[in-house]
Amino acid sequence: MSDDGHDGDGDHGRGGDHGRGSDHGRNDRRGDRRYGRGTDGGAGGGRNRSAGHPPSRGRKPQGARSGQQRGRGAGTGGGQQRHSADPARQVAYDVLRAVTDEDAYANLVLPERLRDRRVGGRDAAFATELAYGTLRWQGTYDRIVGACVDRALSELDPPVLDALRLGTHQLLALRVPPHAAVSTTVDLVRRRISEGAGRFVNAVLRKVERHDLDGWTAELAPTRDDDLAGYVAFRHGHPAWIVRAFRDALGPEADGDALEACLRANNEPAPVALAVRPGRGEVSELLDAGAEPARWSPIGATLTSGDPGRLAAVRSGRAGVQDEGSQLVTLALAAVPVDGPDERWLDMCAGPGGKAAVLGGLVGGQGGRLLAVEQHVHRARLVEQALSGDPSEHEVLVADATEGPWPDEDFDRVLLDAPCSGLGALRRRPEARWRRTPADVGELRPLQAALLLEAARSVRPGGVVAYVTCTPHLAETATIVDDVLRKRDDMERIDARPYLPGVPDLGDGPDVQLWPHVHGTDAMYLALLRRTG
Ligand SMILES: C[S@@+](CC[C@H](N)C(=O)[O-])C[C@H]1O[C@@H](n2cnc3c(N)ncnc32)[C@H](O)[C@@H]1O
Numbered sequence: 001m002s003d004d005g006h007d008g009d010g011d012h013g014r015g016g017d018h019g020r021g022s023d024h025g026r027n028d029r030r031g032d033r034r035y036g037r038g039t040d041g042g043a044g045g046g047r048n049r050s051a052g053h054p055p056s057r058g059r060k061p062q063g064a065r066s067g068q069q070r071g072r073g074a075g076t077g078g079g080q081q082r083h084s085a086d087p088a089r090q091v092a093y094d095v096l097r098a099v100t101d102e103d104a105y106a107n108l109v110l111p112e113r114l115r116d117r118r119v120g121g122r123d124a125a126f127a128t129e130l131a132y133g134t135l136r137w138q139g140t141y142d143r144i145v146g147a148c149v150d151r152a153l154s155e156l157d158p159p160v161l162d163a164l165r166l167g168t169h170q171l172l173a174l175r176v177p178p179h180a181a182v183s184t185t186v187d188l189v190r191r192r193i194s195e196g197a198g199r200f201v202n203a204v205l206r207k208v209e210r211h212d213l214d215g216w217t218a219e220l221a222p223t224r225d226d227d228l229a230g231y232v233a234f235r236h237g238h239p240a241w242i243v244r245a246f247r248d249a250l251g252p253e254a255d256g257d258a259l260e261a262c263l264r265a266n267n268e269p270a271p272v273a274l275a276v277r278p279g280r281g282e283v284s285e286l287l288d289a290g291a292e293p294a295r296w297s298p299i300g301a302t303l304t305s306g307d308p309g310r311l312a313a314v315r316s317g318r319a320g321v322q323d324e325g326s327q328l329v330t331l332a333l334a335a336v337p338v339d340g341p342d343e344r345w346l347d348m349c350a351g352p353g354g355k356a357a358v359l360g361g362l363v364g365g366q367g368g369r370l371l372a373v374e375q376h377v378h379r380a381r382l383v384e385q386a387l388s389g390d391p392s393e394h395e396v397l398v399a400d401a402t403e404g405p406w407p408d409e410d411f412d413r414v415l416l417d418a419p420c421s422g423l424g425a426l427r428r429r430p431e432a433r434w435r436r437t438p439a440d441v442g443e444l445r446p447l448q449a450a451l452l453l454e455a456a457r458s459v460r461p462g463g464v465v466a467y468v469t470c471t472p473h474l475a476e477t478a479t480i481v482d483d484v485l486r487k488r489d490d491m492e493r494i495d496a497r498p499y500l501p502g503v504p505d506l507g508d509g510p511d512v513q514l515w516p517h518v519h520g521t522d523a524m525y526l527a528l529l530r531r532t533g
Pocket residue numbers: 003004005006011012013014015016326348349350351352353354355356373374375376379399400401402417418419420
């Protein structure tokens with residue numbers, strides 16, 4: 001797991017539960033069998049061709065599948081299932097089931113399931129592509145599956161729907177031969193659910209197979225000219241409201257191609273970015289261990305293969321996993337000149353502590369101290385861990401930072417890495433785009449504004465505040481800053497761009513918006529504000 005708050009810790013918002021989503025309750029519908037009532041009729045007349053499948057990876061001899069009704073085995077891969085010859089698909093299906101039924105986070109569940117089923121190497125890579133790809137494209141696949149069945153998707157048994165999504169991904173996005181995509185999915189459904197469900201899935205996937213993604217786009221999506229957001233939402237597997245938010249944030253000059261490039265980047269795996277903790281580690285150590293230099297961050301490196309946990313620097317806490325965008329915005333705050341003392345730094349929303357670990361080292365290097373505040377105890381513990389071994393003076397405080405228990409004007413620099421929708425880190429959270437809603441953004445706004453007002457109260461005249469989010473949504477970024485500046489005429493925006501030296505394409509300023517398709521980072525937003533009086 002990353003130690004960066006934006007890198008897949010599963011919570012960009014209010015510090016919820018780890019390992020499963022807590023923000024959107026789901027009905028547990030296990031055991032509710034609503035796929036085709038014992039036949040394949042629900043698919044609208046598809047033939048049951050399962051008996052005629054060509055041999056493919058993962059098929060067992062017929063005799064191994066006696067007693068097909070697997071009862072509760074349709075769940076998330078409990079221990080009773082028989083060993084399968086197709087471990088990658090089993091793992092991917094386990095992950096989809098956990099995400100659907102338990103609101104789990106795929107990036108946390110996948111490594112567990114790979115370990116449980118002892119899947120490694122190329123199978124692990126294939127399982128990851130299957131699970132992450134299926135989750136990313138879920139909305140598009142649901143539209144396609146919906147066009148191939150004669151009932152509402154909500155009437156399908158969730159384990160069956162997950163299997164249909166998995167089969168659809170193989171048919172439309174991977175180079176799996178169609179017969180193998182269908183037969184392996186049907187085989188999996190027979191083992192994990194029932195013969196009847198297998199027939200149903202067979203019939204539906206035979207219909208999905210009729211078109212490729214372009215064909216389905218032509219059939220189901222609006223045209224690009226009529227409705228750009230609707231078209232690219234379907235074509236790139238995003239909800240339309242998120243597409244519109246990205247389009248607004250990209251700005252009026254950005255054309256449809258830029259929007260599509262941005263969405264395409266959200267569908268690519270993020271690189272494993274590392275940062276050394278100032279005062280504790282050296283980039284050279286990461287490079288000696290096989291990492292490559294980061295493009296711009298002087299404390300960064302990129303691991304092109306392998307597990308970061310194997311690096312001694314990471315294991316010892318001299319370095320951590322942290323998106324390069326997170327590094328750049330943190331370093332920018334530290335680089336702005338301030339007149340007078342520069343000894344007291346505040347990180348208002350510190351959990352799990354990636355940026356605090358960088359700030360602690362930097363302020364410690366000049367003899368100052370860091371106060372790291374986090375509202376949730378379990379996340380405050382992670383901040384402690386991130387800062388443990390840091391020789392500088394620091395304190396971790398569990399508190400609500402909207403009501404900080406410190407005097408006015410107490411700090412020279414303040415980082416507000418605000419709880420946000422996390423739409424800038426969709427690369428890392430494959431299911432997140434379908435869980436988030438516009439209402440989440442609306443709910444976060446008052447908290448973001450209250451925290452920024454508190455940051456303004458906390459910084460001394462001449463001191464500087466960094467307002468950071470891992471979302472480009474304008475309702476969480478520039479408009480929050482605008483609102484607060486209207487209330488605080490003793491705060492002014494600073495042009496942030498010079499404090500990200502060498503980073504190209506930073507727009508017209510004064511705020512900075514990084515982009516996955518332009519900078520290869522998460523879509524981090526940074527506004528720098530100086531207190532003038
Ligand atoms: C985006 S994350 C911060 C990531 C962190 N800066 C890092 O780099 O690791 C936002 C954090 O703010 C915390 N938080 C939310 N509301 C808060 C509040 N009112 N006071 C303090 N912390 C809060 C959340 O629990 C979450 O850990």
